[in-house]
Amino acid sequence: MIRLSGVSRTFDGRSGRVEALRGIDLDVAEGEFVAVLGRSGCGKSTLLRLVAGLLPVTEGEITVAGRPITRPRPDIAMLFQRPALLPWRTVLDNVLLPVEIFGWKRAKHRERARQLLDLAGLGGFEKRLPHELSGGMQQRVSLCRSLIAEPRVMLMDEPFSALDALTREELSGELQRVHMETSPTVVFVTHSIDEAVLLADRVVVLSPRPGRIRKVVDVTIPRPRTLGRNAHLADVAQVSADLHELLMERDLPAHAAAEGR
Numbered sequence: 001m002i003r004l005s006g007v008s009r010t011f012d013g014r015s016g017r018v019e020a021l022r023g024i025d026l027d028v029a030e031g032e033f034v035a036v037l038g039r040s041g042c043g044k045s046t047l048l049r050l051v052a053g054l055l056p057v058t059e060g061e062i063t064v065a066g067r068p069i070t071r072p073r074p075d076i077a078m079l080f081q082r083p084a085l086l087p088w089r090t091v092l093d094n095v096l097l098p099v100e101i102f103g104w105k106r107a108k109h110r111e112r113a114r115q116l117l118d119l120a121g122l123g124g125f126e127k128r129l130p131h132e133l134s135g136g137m138q139q140r141v142s143l144c145r146s147l148i149a150e151p152r153v154m155l156m157d158e159p160f161s162a163l164d165a166l167t168r169e170e171l172s173g174e175l176q177r178v179h180m181e182t183s184p185t186v187v188f189v190t191h192s193i194d195e196a197v198l199l200a201d202r203v204v205v206l207s208p209r210p211g212r213i214r215k216v217v218d219v220t221i222p223r224p225r226t227l228g229r230n231a232h233l234a235d236v237a238q239v240s241a242d243l244h245e246l247l248m249e250r251d252l253p254a255h256a257a258a259e260g261r
Ligand SMILES: Nc1ncnc2c1ncn2[C@@H]1O[C@H](COP(=O)(O)OP(=O)(O)OP(=O)(O)O)[C@@H](O)[C@H]1O
Pocket: 011, 012, 013, 018, 019, 020, 038, 039, 040, 041, 042, 043, 044, 045, 046, 047, 191
């Protein structure tokens, strides 16, 4: 569904050249949930912006559903770290924003928008303005907005990182449910090992400067998963420990990293 071949991205800034990503090869299957895990600055957001068509690649090619990415597309939704709602528009009008941007009929999608808000526990808040909602509620509105176009691909850039731990867990649970029910293809950026283990079929671990794929780890724990006490506690702990080790390896000399140690 998503294919990255030899993708590199370099930024030329005032303070010199930054190689954000180098030689990324990655295939994400239809309906798969892939988490991208890495430390701050290793190129996670850059990777998502490239796939979203918000930023051109320096080298390589990205295709989604067989077509090269050249600009943002209605079948690909992006969810940012902050809710990024328009403060002067009501909750309902914020959810309907993509409908306007892509020039579709509002009336046709209004009912769907209400349904999504209901599902997200926001029924009755349609006419409120964003500042009247809590941070978690605002992020749920932006989740509804990203779902309104029924995207086949969802790109999520640390969508829950600004929230408190409980709200975060609740929303991850909700995302897991949405994914189990409608199986969109998801690429989910996070620096939380817990989130990656809870949600992903595969975890792509990036190493920094330049951002490269260090390892891809399969997570085969049956769903629905929880981080609390459950039958698969030992498996969860094992995968978490593996990911933790991979993330901590950053100070290895380049040749050792290249040999996969
Ligand atoms: N527009 C830009 N201009 C110049 N450099 C940039 C730009 N965007 C990103 N970079 C650089 O590219 C590298 C990767 O940045 P990116 O934002 O992708 O990291 P990240 O993994 O998302 O980090 P975080 O976890 O902190 O969000 C960094 O060194 C950053 O300074």
